[in-house]
Structures are given as C-alpha cells and as structure tokens.
Amino acid sequence: MRRPPVVLLALTLIAAALCSPSSGVGLSSGTPVYAQDTLGGTPSQAPSPPPFGLPFNTPPGPTTWLFGQAYGNTTGAYAYRRIWYGTGQGIHFGIDFSARCGTPVVAIGDGTVAIVDNLGYGSGPHNLIIQHPNGYASLYGHLLKRPDLSVGQVVQKGEVVAFTGDPDLTCTSRPHLHLEIRPRTLNGTVDAVNFIDADWDALALVSAFGHGFQRNLDNPRQWQTLQDQPSITWGGPLLNDFPRTWPYDWK
Numbered sequence: 642m643r644r645p646p647v648v649l650l651a652l653t654l655i656a657a658a659l660c661s662p663s664s665g666v667g668l669s670s671g672t673p674v675y676a677q678d679t680l681g682g683t684p685s686q687a688p689s690p691p692p693f694g695l696p697f698n699t700p701p702g703p704t705t706w707l708f709g710q711a712y713g714n715t716t717g718a719y720a721y722r723r724i725w726y727g728t729g730q731g732i733h734f735g736i737d738f739s740a741r742c743g744t745p746v747v748a749i750g751d752g753t754v755a756i757v758d759n760l761g762y763g764s765g766p767h768n769l770i771i772q773h774p775n776g777y778a779s780l781y782g783h784l785l786k787r788p789d790l791s792v793g794q795v796v797q798k799g800e801v802v803a804f805t806g807d808p809d810l811t812c813t814s815r816p817h818l819h820l821e822i823r824p825r826t827l828n829g830t831v832d833a834v835n836f837i838d839a840d841w842d843a844l845a846l847v848s849a850f851g852h853g854f855q856r857n858l859d860n861p862r863q864w865q866t867l868q869d870q871p872s873i874t875w876g877g878p879l880l881n882d883f884p885r886t887w888p889y890d891w892k
C-alpha cells in the first residue's frame with residue numbers, strides 16, 4: 642500500500658527533528674554515553690571505537706558460528722515486514738549469527754542482568770537482556786534454554802551467559818542467535834554493527850547473508866550497507882513499505 646504524501650512529509654519532519662543534536666543524551670566528558678530515548682528511522686550513531694565485542698569467544702567458521710543476517714532493511718525483513726517484523730517498523734532489528742544449538746554465547750560487554758526469559762521482549766523460546774553502563778542494553782534471543790542467571794547479577798564481557806538455540810525448537814531448521822542492541826529504555830533498537838568491534842565486511846564475505854538489502858527504487862542508495870541502517874522504535878510505522886522496490890514484493 643502506498644503511503645499518502647502527507648504522512649511521508651510528517652515522517653520526514655519527524656526524522657529531521659530526531660536527527661537534531663538535542664535528541665541525544667548529553668555526554669559527560671570522557672564517558673561514552675550514546676543512548677537516544679527516541680529512535681524510529683534515525684540513522685544509528687556510530688560510536689568510535691565500538692564499545693562492544695562479538696557474542697562468541699571462538700573465531701567464526703563452519704564449525705563454530707557465521708554471520709547470518711544483518712541488522713536493517715534486509716530482503717528478508719522486507720518480505721516479512723507485516724508479519725514477523727511489523728512491530729519493528731519492518732526492519733530486521735537485530736543481527737543473526739548462525740550456529741548449531743548449544744554454542745556458548747558470551748556477554749558483549751560488562752553489565753548487569755536485567756531480564757531473564759521474558760518473552761514480552763521477543764525472540765523465543767528463551768531470551769536474556771543485559772544492561773550496560775554506557776546506556777545500552779543487549780538482548781540475546783532464540784536461546785536453547787533458560788539462562789542460568791538471575792536479575793541483578795553482574796556479568797563480565799566475554800563471560801558465557803547463554804547457549805544458542807532455534808526459534809523453531811528443532812535445532813535443524815534455522816538454529817541461530819538473534820542479538821539486539823537497544824537503548825536503556827528498551828523501546829527500540831540500533832544498528833548493532835556500529836556498536837560491535839568486528840571486521841563486518843570480512844564476516845559478510847563468508848556468511849549466508851547473500852541477498853543483501855531491499856532497494857527503494859525511489860531512493861536507491863538508502864540503507865544499502867551494513868553500517869547505514871535505521872534505528873527503530875517498537876510500534877512505529879513501517880520504514881520500508883516501498884512503492885517501487887527490488888527484489889519485487891512477493892504478495
């Protein structure tokens with residue numbers, strides 16, 4: 642469905658307002674705090690250096706883990722924009738790492754356990770959220786079992802906190818870790834690629850992520866790289882309901 646021009650204009654104005662410096666949380670000198678309380682289509686900020694690490698302690702490879710699907714305006718998220726990703730504005734709101742069931746998952750940064758196994762935050766059958774002192778939270782989803790952690794427990798970067806599972810509960814259909822980075826309010830997500838210190842372009846070379854990003858033919862360079870993807874706010878309008886697009890919409 643084509644969005645009425647008046648809505649597009651309103652979205653443009655809102656996006657412009659959100660991009661203003663006043664929308665960010667102020668920095669105290671030397672303290673890397675990047676969180677925004679309002680997201681929804683704004684570009685993900687790119688902290689330098691990225692504050693977090695990968696969620697695995699092993700190198701990537703066919704016997705460990707591989708970069709499965711990027712965050713953002715992916716072809717898969719577009720295809721399922723009204724179903725799986727509708728509440729996330731049509732965007733794949735995390736990074737998928739393909740891994741066989743039971744692969745150890747580590748905390749991407751020091752932090753405190755905030756949520757254990759609350760499916761109100763998505764990514765069943767089991768999930769985990771860790772709050773980090775820099776104003777962001779990490780969500781680990783599609784876990785094999787309930788993490789053996791309690792709310793309030795302090796965890797260290799690199800510490801094993803969970804094990805990968807499969808959203809289909811088979812461990813053969815699509816076993817993977819879904820990792821999100823959210824602002825501390827948990828009301829949306831940012832492009833985790835910009836927050837995790839890794840050679841993403843090299844990881845993408847050997848990944849299953851071969852279909853890339855959905856193209857908006859009216860703005861063909863928009864959201865086409867790993868690093869240039871929009872933040873989302875839960876419940877916001879679809880960002881990728883493109884009237885003219887490639888690949889074609891499967892209806």
Ligand SMILES: [Zn+2]
Nearest residue numbers: 735736737819
């Ligand atoms: Zn995912």
